[in-house]
Amino acid sequence: MAGPLAQPTTPGVRFGPYRTVSFDGCSSIKVPDSERNRGWLGRCPHGGYPQVELMTLVETGTRAVIGAVFGPTREGETSYATRLSHHLDPEMLVLWDRGFDANDFLATGAQVLSRIRQRRRPPVLQSLADSSYLSVIGGVPVRIIEARVSVTCTDGSNFDGSYRLATTLLDARRYPADRLVHLYHERWEHESAYYALRHTILHGRVLCSHDPVGVEQEMWALLTLYQLLRRTMVEAAESRPGTDPDRCNFTIALQTARDLLVCAQGAFEPGIGEIGRRVLSALSPARRTRVSTRKVKSPISRYAERKLDGRPDRSKVVTSTTITLLPPPSPEPTLPATTVRENTGNGKTSSRMARVLAIMQAEPERLWRSREIAELLGDVTLVATYRQLARWTERGMIKRARTGRYTAITQTTTPPARPGVHLQDRPRRTDQPSPGGHRRPRPARRHRRPAHASHRRLLGLRPLRFLHRMQAPGQALPGGEGPAGGVLPARTKGNGERMTAVAVEISPRRPPPDDGPTQAGDGLPYFTRPVLAPAAKVTRITGIADMDPLMDSAKCSCNAGDDNPH
Template structure:
């Protein structure tokens, strides 16, 4: 009866002993031996994170299809009762065990670069979900699905999850942010957008020992205490000494049109010799790695679908299972990257890894490690055999890719991705520049 409880090759990263330990710790273990043991239910929930387009009975068919004796297929009500019995706590504990940067994660000048940002996930339009999470009001009259607000810290490059929190949509990202700062340590650099440039968060981040590089409003008043040779200046924010960098960025699209924007960044990296302003402005572009992470979760894995669960407890359980499966897949990709130090982490295809992991679940393959440990495995070999091309400098409009209505919106929108050339000027004042990088 334990045979259906596996995750294919990813079982080596989420082994039976780990699942049994979190079940015992959280009180999720069954009191008597059942046809659906709690361990099997946990793996079913994790597999559902890989097969987001399927109902739970169809998910059950995937890990059992490769077994010689798959056994009876449980009914939908039996699976629902088993999921309620296991609860949320074991999945939350499992994710927290896996969360963190993978071995060999790349550093920038000795710092692990990570990014903080939020997104939303749609859940079924039940009364319970609507009461718990709420939905977005606006031009469509609040007729959309209830939304869960998700906030995460992601390691740039590997896109592994370091910490995640989520809850009602009506609560803003600033209110959720303190819940994820516990993952920060000295030797880390946190990137964030203008939403997080608030005094109490800057103070809270500095207390962890991590450094920060956050964009703020260009009009924000910052007292100038000292001007530095690279064009930045020293100031204070929330009682923390910071450097302020003003820059102008010019993006030329395919050699024709030009777009100019102003950026003001604050950072606790005050050594202008070790961390020149120009290098920090360039590094800040990596903040978009977290947007790619959300794309992999919401588009590649979920396929833009609404989550399954019609109750808040089920939603919480499903999200933690989804995050755990994603993290296990990212760790498998990172293990493979250790064998190819010449291949940047962002050239590993998440889509290839996901489909290979699904195949291993269906074939019930690679569940138990051989006597010789294979860090790469079939998932890693598939990723290394077909890496993504080197990343090009491109620009595209920040627009809604999937409209709420199926009807064409008014007006014409240019959705073309253009090859781009980027020039950065570090400003000493609004009318002059001191450094330039093509």
């Protein structure tokens, strides 16, 4: 049942000697939210029902399905498209968008006309007369066309866009660049095929089956019905010479088939039958050239529309189209090692990240809110701004000053700090006895720490990574200096590793006086609160004293091995 339907002489189905086909996917067919369907398809993060990913190879002139495969959306369109590559043959010219911009798709044996990403750097091997140039991608000789398309509408408004196409049709005289740019628009015929499946036949309804086997049966039945109607429409168009099959109305064919099924009539009529006669009696006029922005009607989708993308919100009729072919770059004598840039961005100064950095660097002292940045950009939703700012913060491109506030990173000559725990010299605590004997007052705090906070801190809430080995947690430790046998509390981390609280020397307090009375703490090292260390990291503790679980600090000295810098 599947396969191309048009004859070689049918209008609108070929470009020269090649039959035009296209790859595209559809992920908006919904199935019941049952346990079996969720186990097969997974949950949809942006909708209430599991969704089936449908990938088809379609004949653009008739919108007939040549091959189809479907399954969970997590596998991706490119993975499904590789399963349909065996349907391609050298007599086909396949069209696809930037989502299929991969080297593997160029080596299928069929001719290719595809849109490629701006981040590719194909070498310029030879400039041609039509402003295109010869190059190579993935070992396949290609021809690169860079053009700017401008359209003028009936109200006088103008809209334009840039296109970068790659094709295996290397003959610039036989296949001019401007004709190939016009031909690339035929890829949108694939969207009309999906519109007939999702809306004309299903009317947006959810499939009925609650298990994967039933869903597969429904999907194949849906595709079979669609292909039968397309076959009837193509036969009707070919019965009238010079009729383009895309003028046949799919809605009329579907409604006529329903009427005949209810009345049980016209099942074995010769010729094109009742469906073909009704289709020919109401042929659509030649399609008008129109332009409008891409907009998603469903409110639970990831995005509603592309704001300020250069196209009108409502559809407008185009009166004229101008294609300006851009000159190629200067030829390169040698081939680069790769045709893809090292970074993952598009490299444009007008990219969203570059615009955000320019906004922040204009006022480096200002703390920017996400809503302010989204309003200044104008072409992105607030939710997308949240995600991108968080992603750029993780990459170190911008800095989060506090919750919801961002600023640019100031360039300094100080090298970045090494990740991990770094202990620095700390000043003496203000509540320790001063040399004069009186106690300095503790600075007033707005919020007093509860009494049990010191105990929690003593039990070890900070990781310690540079100590090397220790005895079993909770056992008495030998003391060489001071009271022996201090007992350290222990706890277990989430991964099962035993951790022990130890006190670490930060800086010596002050040397003992040569003469005169000895003050409390003279000559003793100063320690912060005990911190958490793995039990297998500390070699030995040479001395321990005053290890009171209710104290904020402990006094001891430790030897963590010769290779320990602290």
